[in-house]
Amino acid sequence: METKTYCIKVNLPGGVISAGDLYELLLIAENAGAKAIRIGNRQQLFFCIEAGSLEDMEMDMLRAEISYEINEDEFPNIISSYVTDAIFNTESWIKEGVYKDIFDLFNFKPKLKVNLVDKNQTFIPFFSGNFNFITSDISNYWYLYIRFPKTNEIYCWPSLVYSDDIPTLSKTAEEVIMHHKALFYDQLQVDHTRFYNLVKTKSDLVDQPISEPLKLPDFQLPYYEGLNRYVNNKYWLGIYRRNELFPLAFMKDICTICLKNRIGQLYTTPWKSILIKGINEVDRKEWGIILNKYRINVRHASNELNWQLENLNSESLELKQQLVREFEEYDLRTYRLCFAIKMQPKTGLPGSIIIKKQAPGVFDVLHTVDFNPNSKDYVVYKENVQVTDLGKCLIELCDYFYGILIDDNVALPVLSVEADDKNVDKETHHVYQCKNCFSIYDKTYGDMVNGIAPGTDFETLANYCCPVCESSKDNFILIENRITTFK
Secondary structure, three states: OOOOEEEEEEOOHHHEEEHHHHHHHHHHHHHOOOOEEEEOOOOOEEEEEEHHHHHHHHHHHHHHOOOOEEOOOOOOOOEEOHHHEOOOEOOOOOOHHHHHHHHHHOOOOOOOOEEEEOOOOOOOOOOOOOEEEEEOOOOOEEEEEEEOOOOOOEEEOOEEEEHHHHHHHHHHHHHHHHHOHHHHOOOOOOOHHHHHHHHHHOOOOOEEEOOOOOOOOOOOOOOOOEEEEOHHHOEEEEEOOOOOOEEHHHHHHHHHHHHHOOOOEEEEOOOOOEEEEEEOHHHHHHHHHHHHHOOOOOOOOHHHHOEEEOOOOHHHHHHHHHHHHHHHHHOOOOOOOOEEEEOOOOOOOOOOEEEEEEEOOEEEEEEEOOOOOOOOOEEEEEEEEEHHHHHHHHHHHHHHHHHHHHOOOOOOOOOOOOOOOOOEEEEEEEEEEEOOOOOEEEOOOEEOOOOEOOOOOHHHOOOOEOOOOOOEHHHEEEEEEEEEEEO
């Protein structure tokens, strides 16, 4: 008789947890028979137990006052770029205290996804949430980009949001969406003005006008593994696991060293890794001993680290491992690219290149219009690719991408789309592409960053500049694309 297994999910708001709290959670998992923990792509924590241990585990969680879900994800974790502070960016006004103050003000558990992201980094996805708060140049004020649930419809809130108002605005906006699903949930078109008015009448917010559009850096995934020096002769340690499993015994020893050396916190990342900051030079040997004891490899190739996979999905993990082996054999360059494997139809994983399952062993390969993982508009590269041919197809697409980088005259190809998918909109039309960063101007959407309304012809724009790299209008070329947008 097959033993029933339960998956336990624990949210770590902002992707941070104290060493003491994590140690206590590890003991509960161990007592329930778990052998390892996993990190999710929203910086949450998972472990699996058998049915016979469930009741005792629930009692232990109750005593420890730890919130959790069993085989559910009703309350998505709040993700943040807190982990990047001082190591992947040093230019921002947002520091530890601001993050913590915002987390503490969340007096409810969001049912929609909330992202708190520093615009000066590219490690944490910008638009993978429903409420995407992105820092502005003004201290304690944020841009807000709302992606309405089950759609690619993104709305820029017309004013900056004060840090202390983020929890209140998130709660009010969520209530409006959930109480008016026929208007704002899984809808092809959304009335932004109506949404704004409904939220404003229910909340008292500090308004700050948007004085200049949001400008994001070009995507570049920093290398997030190994022992690395940063400020004041301190080190940070990044740990990635090829099988996504972090043994409990190893993690307990990690917590013990942190407590011994007064390292207060550990961080989780959307790349399913763990990061520890504040390691002293004199303690490096002790950390090396632990890594040796558990045979932990911390120098994987970059083309293995830039993948987004669904949580707890063995099929996508096996496919990734197969493709990485082929990439390694080919010695493939994947700098400025990242990949997502989507086994489910509406998985909101970000990626420059998307591998989307169509049937057992059959996949479509897509990429974003400008190879930017923060985009939600996709170009179909090849359809109905057999799993045995996926590696070759992806290698060809990567080679094509680097060909664009060195040749201004190369444009995205015109590609036919023949699949009949009721969840996909397809159309062919002309768009304009920046030769320098590959950003797209599509009159269908206009340019929210530059305040250009949908339906505005590119030819009529005066003094237009690229919202990403600020290139002038004459750096855009006319191309014909077949764009696929997933509902």
